[in-house]
Amino acid sequence: MASLGDLERSVMSLLWDSGQRLSANEVCEQLDEDLAVTTVLTVLSRLEKKGLVQRERTTRPHRYAATASREEHTVQMLNEVLGTVPDREAVLARFIGGVSECEAAALRKILSP
Amino acid sequence: MEPIALVLAVLAAVLAVPVPILLHEARFRLRSPWAAMLLWQAIALAGGLSIVGAPIVYGLSPFGSSLPEALLTAARLTLMEDYAALAELEVHPWHLFALCLGVLLGGHLLLTLARTYLRVLTARRRHRQLVELLSTPLQGRQAEQAAGISAAQIIEHEAPLAYCLPGRTSARSVTVLSRGLLEQLEPAELAAVVAHERTHLVQRHHLLTMAFEAWYRALPWLPTTRYGREAVLELTEMLADDGALAQHSREDLLRSLAVSSGSAEQESPRPGSDAEGNSLITGARLRRLLVPPAPLSLAARAAVLLVSAVLLGAPTVLLLTS
Numbered sequence: 001m002a003s004l005g006d007l008e009r010s011v012m013s014l015l016w017d018s019g020q021r022l023s024a025n026e027v028c029e030q031l032d033e034d035l036a037v038t039t040v041l042t043v044l045s046r047l048e049k050k051g052l053v054q055r056e057r058t059t060r061p062h063r064y065a066a067t068a069s070r071e072e073h074t075v076q077m078l079n080e081v082l083g084t085v086p087d088r089e090a091v092l093a094r095f096i097g098g099v100s101e102c103e104a105a106a107l108r109k110i111l112s113p
Numbered sequence: 114m115e116p117i118a119l120v121l122a123v124l125a126a127v128l129a130v131p132v133p134i135l136l137h138e139a140r141f142r143l144r145s146p147w148a149a150m151l152l153w154q155a156i157a158l159a160g161g162l163s164i165v166g167a168p169i170v171y172g173l174s175p176f177g178s179s180l181p182e183a184l185l186t187a188a189r190l191t192l193m194e195d196y197a198a199l200a201e202l203e204v205h206p207w208h209l210f211a212l213c214l215g216v217l218l219g220g221h222l223l224l225t226l227a228r229t230y231l232r233v234l235t236a237r238r239r240h241r242q243l244v245e246l247l248s249t250p251l252q253g254r255q256a257e258q259a260a261g262i263s264a265a266q267i268i269e270h271e272a273p274l275a276y277c278l279p280g281r282t283s284a285r286s287v288t289v290l291s292r293g294l295l296e297q298l299e300p301a302e303l304a305a306v307v308a309h310e311r312t313h314l315v316q317r318h319h320l321l322t323m324a325f326e327a328w329y330r331a332l333p334w335l336p337t338t339r340y341g342r343e344a345v346l347e348l349t350e351m352l353a354d355d356g357a358l359a360q361h362s363r364e365d366l367l368r369s370l371a372v373s374s375g376s377a378e379q380e381s382p383r384p385g386s387d388a389e390g391n392s393l394i395t396g397a398r399l400r401r402l403l404v405p406p407a408p409l410s411l412a413a414r415a416a417v418l419l420v421s422a423v424l425l426g427a428p429t430v431l432l433l434t435s
């Protein structure tokens with residue numbers, strides 16, 4: 001049995017790849033794993049709580065879609081790392097950089113054979 | 114107690130302004146970053162104790178000859194509403210003002226520390242969720258080459274970068290590499306990068322920087338809090354470099370730095386870049402990698418250790434015996 005984290009991953013990639021709003025049943029059918037719809041619903045509501053999935057409540061059954069594309073999430077994540085957002089210190093990520101571009105260019109010159 | 118309050122105030126002033134200015138560019142940090150790190154941590158603690166302690170000791174001075182005694186007397190008289198005894202003590206409004214200042218400052222520092230810690234934890238949790246969803250484990254030949262990587266995750270992005278995300282335990286800590294970095298580095302260079310990031314995690318550098326982050330947030334108008342924060346961040350990078358050099362060659366580390374730091378577009382020379390090259394290398398960290406300085410002598414290291422111990426001990430002893 002896959003862990004909840006793994007299930008979240010597969011559900012998110014399905015939603016990202018399909019790019020449309022899917023109901024829990026459709027998610028369940030399209031996932032390779034043999035899962036109960038209730039499990040999928042649990043995973044979807046966890047993802048909704050994390051702000052990764054949006055639920056459309058006007059239809060029956062409810063349909064779910066990713067709040068942002070895979071690329072948008074990656075960019076957001078890297079912005080935190082590269083310090084283009086104010087929260088940068090909070091992430092405490094240390095990027096190997098910290099070297100200015102001029103210095104890097106000079107370094108490349110020294111190292112080039 | 115008043116002379117002790119004065120000593121604490123002087124100590125606080127010295128640790129708040131001239132010491133960080135002198136220390137953040139002291140040359141010895143290049144030779145023994147550990148010694149400098151120890152000194153910074155001692156300064157932060159001693160500075161905090163003395164800046165909060167000085168007004169409190171002064172404010173309590175009419176109530177007794179030692180801090181515990183004065184605290185008890187002040188609390189007792191206040192609770193018993195013994196105005197006659199209070200009047201006899203000749204408590205000046207300045208004393209009350211100093212007492213309030215000390216308590217507020219201490220509360221402010223502690224609350225900021227707690228808030229910074231919570232903020233960091235929340236941001237890290239959110240970031241980890243994204244890493245878990247968006248990355249794939251490093252596999253295959255490169256993983257073997259960079260042996261010892263338990264949790265390197267790959268993010269699909271062309272910008273070359275590497276960073277680490279500390280967790281509560283080392284099993285929850287992750288090193289994240291971008292696809293761009295993976296494609297531009299040789300396996301040996303990649304291994305050096307991963308060793309650098311792992312040193313950050315293993316030596317728990319995020320804990321060493323936490324107090325300085327909080328200090329900076331608590332007193333942003335004090336320019337030296339920024340010095341401390343930057344100096345400690347720089348020291349963690351030097352320590353991580355040293356950790357990587359313990360297992361990998363200097364050339365591999367330097368090459369990986371050149372690739373991951375510079376922009377990918379090498380063909381467009383920037384205005385201001387100099388044909389001489391060398392003169393442009395100003396970063397202390399780089400200089401240190403290119404021309405490794407000799408570590409501090411044993412005597413010098415012992416002296417730094419002693420100074421740190423005195424820095425930590427002095428305000429503590431002053432507070433307890435005042």
